[in-house]
Amino acid sequence: MEKKKRYGLLLCADDSDYVKKKYGGYLSVFVDLLGSDNRDEEMWELYRVGKGEFPTEEDLSTHDGFVVSGSCCDAHSDEPWIRRLLSLLKILISMNKKVLGICFGHQILCRALGGKTGRNVRGWDIGLTTVEFLHSANKLSSLNVIQCHRDEILELPAGTEVLARSDKTKVEIFKYRDNVMGIQGHPEYNQDIVLHILQRLLDNNSKLIQTSHAYAARDSFNRPEPNREAWKKLCRSFLKGSESTVPLTLSLREVKDH
Incomplete structure (x- = not known):
């Protein structure tokens, strides 16, 4: 029998009660996007790194790839668990493990490679955003993606390539060699999840976000939701391809948002 592929989610945020009740937690949300259609082909394991639960040395050698989630924390901060995560990511990169970073994960991967992150001078980006894919040999193609961040990559490390x-x-997606990719947006989110996050911020009178920004984010969903199948193809092809097979150009059927 062929050995199952193993993947790990490095969860840098807390599961909200809402996401746990409706979706089974963020591990289920990520597996829905990234997992094989045949769930018997692979195993996914959760590591709550934000709470100090890190993979062992054996896990590093037996896993085929890791995903780094978003977080409420800043990738440029020096909390103990963030410094430990940086050390772990440097090890994974040196081992040529596939590592996919989402939002905070995108930023912390940049930092682990020697880049710089910080506040986006343009402020919060929450709601639906259109990203444009760059490729010298092809015309730009675009996809909508859900965003929820106020930090960004300020300086890219050497050897990285901007994909979108x-x-x-400025840097929505980047790649380093064939084993590291960061995505600033949240392809794992749907409209329901991000609207719940916004409502929770408003209900708690959060000082993190202005009411006008929250309302603007809601209005952004007047546009088509992200094409989930196109994002699945992009993310899965990177994480599970034998080589870097990120489709920089997609068919018109694939990029046309619903």
Whole structure:
């Protein structure tokens, strides 16, 4: 029998009660996007790194890839668990493990490679954003993606390639060699999840976000939701391809948002 592939989610945020009740937690949300259609082919394991639960040395050798989630924390901060995560990511990169970073994960991967992150001078980017894919040999193609961040990559490390940008964020997707990719947006989110996050911020009178920004984020969903199948193809092809097979150009059927 062929050995199952093993993947780990490095969860840098807390599961909200809402996401746990409706979706089974963020591990289920990520597996829905990244997992094989045949769930018997692979194993996914959760490591709550934000709470100090890190993979062992054996886990590092037996896993085929890791995903780094978003977080409420800043990738440029020096909390003990963030410094430990940086050390772990440097090890994974040196082992040539596939590592996919989402939002905070995108930023912390940049930092682990020697880049710089910080506040986006344009402020919060929450809601639906269109990202444009860059490729010298092809015309730009675009996809909508859900965003929820106020930090961004300020300086890219040497050896990285920008794959996508947006009007508000210079580095929406980057790749390093064949084993590291960061995505600033949240392809794992749906409209329901991000609207619940916004409502929770408003209900708690959060000082993190202005009410006008929250309302603007809601209004952004007047546009088509992200094409989930196209994002699945992009993310899965990177994480599970034998080589870097990120489709920089997609068919018109694939990029046309619903």
